Amino acid sequence: MTPVEPSACVAPPPDLPVRPAAELHGVGVRYGAVWALQNVTATFPRGASGLLGANGAGKSTMIKALLGLVVPDRGAMTVLGASVGDAPVVARARVGYMPEVDAHIPGMNAVSCVAYCAELAGLPRADAMQRAHEVLYYVGLGDARYRMVDTYSTGMRQRIKLAQALVHDPDLLLLDEPTNGMDPKGRSDMLELIRDISHRKELDLIVASHLLPDVDYTCDHVVVLDRGRVAAQGPIAGLKAHGRRVFELRVKGDPDASGRFIETLRSAGTECHMTDDAMRVFMPEALSTRMLFELASQQGLQIRHLRPSVPTLEDVFADAIGGE
Amino acid sequence: MPIHDQGYRRYGGDRRPRRIWWVIARTGIGARIGERRCLALLLLAWAPFAVRAVQIYIGTNFSQAAFLGPTAETFREFLLQQQLFVLFVTIYVGAGLIANDRRAHALQVYLSKPLTRLDYVAGKLVILLVFLTAITWIPAVLLVLLQVMFSGSTAFVRDNLFLLPAITAFCAVQALVSAFAMLALSSLSRSQRFAAVLYAGVVLATRNVLESVAAGAFRVPTPSISAPAFLTVAALIAVSMSILWRQVRSVDVVT
Numbered sequence: 001m002t003p004v005e006p007s008a009c010v011a012p013p014p015d016l017p018v019r020p021a022a023e024l025h026g027v028g029v030r031y032g033a034v035w036a037l038q039n040v041t042a043t044f045p046r047g048a049s050g051l052l053g054a055n056g057a058g059k060s061t062m063i064k065a066l067l068g069l070v071v072p073d074r075g076a077m078t079v080l081g082a083s084v085g086d087a088p089v090v091a092r093a094r095v096g097y098m099p100e101v102d103a104h105i106p107g108m109n110a111v112s113c114v115a116y117c118a119e120l121a122g123l124p125r126a127d128a129m130q131r132a133h134e135v136l137y138y139v140g141l142g143d144a145r146y147r148m149v150d151t152y153s154t155g156m157r158q159r160i161k162l163a164q165a166l167v168h169d170p171d172l173l174l175l176d177e178p179t180n181g182m183d184p185k186g187r188s189d190m191l192e193l194i195r196d197i198s199h200r201k202e203l204d205l206i207v208a209s210h211l212l213p214d215v216d217y218t219c220d221h222v223v224v225l226d227r228g229r230v231a232a233q234g235p236i237a238g239l240k241a242h243g244r245r246v247f248e249l250r251v252k253g254d255p256d257a258s259g260r261f262i263e264t265l266r267s268a269g270t271e272c273h274m275t276d277d278a279m280r281v282f283m284p285e286a287l288s289t290r291m292l293f294e295l296a297s298q299q300g301l302q303i304r305h306l307r308p309s310v311p312t313l314e315d316v317f318a319d320a321i322g323g324e
Numbered sequence: 325m326p327i328h329d330q331g332y333r334r335y336g337g338d339r340r341p342r343r344i345w346w347v348i349a350r351t352g353i354g355a356r357i358g359e360r361r362c363l364a365l366l367l368l369a370w371a372p373f374a375v376r377a378v379q380i381y382i383g384t385n386f387s388q389a390a391f392l393g394p395t396a397e398t399f400r401e402f403l404l405q406q407q408l409f410v411l412f413v414t415i416y417v418g419a420g421l422i423a424n425d426r427r428a429h430a431l432q433v434y435l436s437k438p439l440t441r442l443d444y445v446a447g448k449l450v451i452l453l454v455f456l457t458a459i460t461w462i463p464a465v466l467l468v469l470l471q472v473m474f475s476g477s478t479a480f481v482r483d484n485l486f487l488l489p490a491i492t493a494f495c496a497v498q499a500l501v502s503a504f505a506m507l508a509l510s511s512l513s514r515s516q517r518f519a520a521v522l523y524a525g526v527v528l529a530t531r532n533v534l535e536s537v538a539a540g541a542f543r544v545p546t547p548s549i550s551a552p553a554f555l556t557v558a559a560l561i562a563v564s565m566s567i568l569w570r571q572v573r574s575v576d577v578v579t
Binding site: 064067069089090092093095096097099101102103104105106107108116117119120121122123124127131134135138150164165166168169196197201 | 332333334335337338339340342344347348351355424425427428429430432433434435436437438439440573574
């Protein structure tokens with residue numbers, strides 16, 4: 001087996017345009033009478049992209065459609081420049097997939113399981129075994145690689161799912177809820193691994209998650225899905241900036257008045273949504289903070305806390321799906 | 325240094341995404357052969373072969389026991405006797421082939437690789453076919469060869485030219501129908517026990533069909549009509565293929 005430096009296999013020649021990792025054009029996927037994806041047009045550029053959405057938003061369906069496992073009722077998709085509809089097997093040869101559910105080949109130890117997955121992806125037997133050992137060390141399962149996968153804990157199973165997705169050295173990794181069911185330490189390790197893969201090993205990846213901090217930490221670009229539609233997409237930094245100031249606000253007074261206050265703020269041209277213990281108010285540059293005090297006073301409320309804040313991915317998400 | 329810094333490298337070697345079905349078959353066969361219970365079952369399934377070999381030896385070498393000499397009927401009986409072992413081996417090897425994968429959600433792993441549903445089913449099918457051939461066609465053909473060796477003449481084979489094609493045809497039909505039916509039932513459930521019970525039920529219900537096929541293949545005069553039996557076999561295989569096509573997918577769609 002010939003190891004290759006990352007730059008040798010990823011960087012395109014300077015005169016060629018950089019193709020996106022994946023593109024969807026007007027994709028619709030229907031399960032019976034329910035449209036899981038509706039007219040989705042999205043671009044996942046090279047690098048690390050997040051696919052954000054609440055449960056049932058269509059994230060897993062989109063991932064499976066990109067793999068060719070779900071055939072769209074309409075629209076077209078490309079993965080690394082290859083049409084998924086025309087040649088799904090060709091597309092899958094360059095893609096690694098980490099499923100959301102606990103999935104493994106039964107009745108095998110970890111190294112056999114991962115080597116088998118490499119062989120299924122076309123690697124020769126000897127190379128597959130060598131890659132399996134390397135990848136299991138990489139994901140932190142080196143010491144447990146001869147244990148039966150059926151005896152693994154949830155965290156270890158997440159890692160072996162990542163290992164089987166990585167073992168054939170894909171150009172694009174699709175990770176569906178990669179930190180599902182992991183304890184805080186395991187989650188932190190997994191996020192470090194994902195960040196390492198995308199930022200130091202130069203693999204493209206798409207992380208589908210409903211956990212905003214996970215996407216914020218690992219990705220540079222995001223597509224927000226809401227009930228099967230694209231609610232927002234773009235570079236995370238750009239979406240966060242958005243040309244507005246953000247303030248964190250706490251008020252004291254009648255809860256009904258608080259509701260009316262939020263409505264008043266929205267009608268005054270700001271965007272506003274509640275977090276656990278405070279309001280986050282997005283104000284256009286033209287509006288001043290004095291207006292906040294005036295509107296609160298009109299509703300009989302006192303502003304007890306007003307602090308400039310930094311836009312977060314949570315703000316982008318809440319903004320995209322309607323402030324809820 | 326975190327342990328995960330120790331080793332991910334890009335792969336620059338060869339990729340041959342061809343004959344993936346053989347990777348699946350080879351791995352499945354190897355896993356079963358590594359099990360002592362499977363080896364014991366295979367050994368037991370070869371016991372009738374040993375008995376028949378002794379019968380052929382005695383029948384061809386001792387004139388007093390010429391009545392033990394083989395006829396075409398001997399081979400038909402041998403293959404019908406093997407049906408019991410075909411049932412056991414099919415259940416032991418085949419019941420979990422897809423059911424276990426469904427239980428572990430392994431289909432999502434398989435089908436995310438550069439292989440098709442056809443590759444997957446073909447791989448699983450070959451596992452069963454290899455084991456079934458190993459306890460039917462191979463011992464039956466070996467018995468024919470033993471007859472030639474013990475008698476020192478090919479007269480028996482020349483007199484029964486239809487024998488080898490009949491053995492091959494019957495074993496092929498038996499292996500195909502058993503393998504397809506078992507795989508289809510295995511794909512219907514996440515429990516291999518459930519699949520095994522279903523298969524045993526199907527075998528009981530269609531017991532006469534293979535006997536009729538054997539009678540047709542070995543030219544035995546019988547009141548049974550082979551044509552409906554062959555049609556039944558064809559229908560069983562078609563239904564099994566249809567079930568497999570519906571069930572072997574990475575996404576369970578509830579509509």
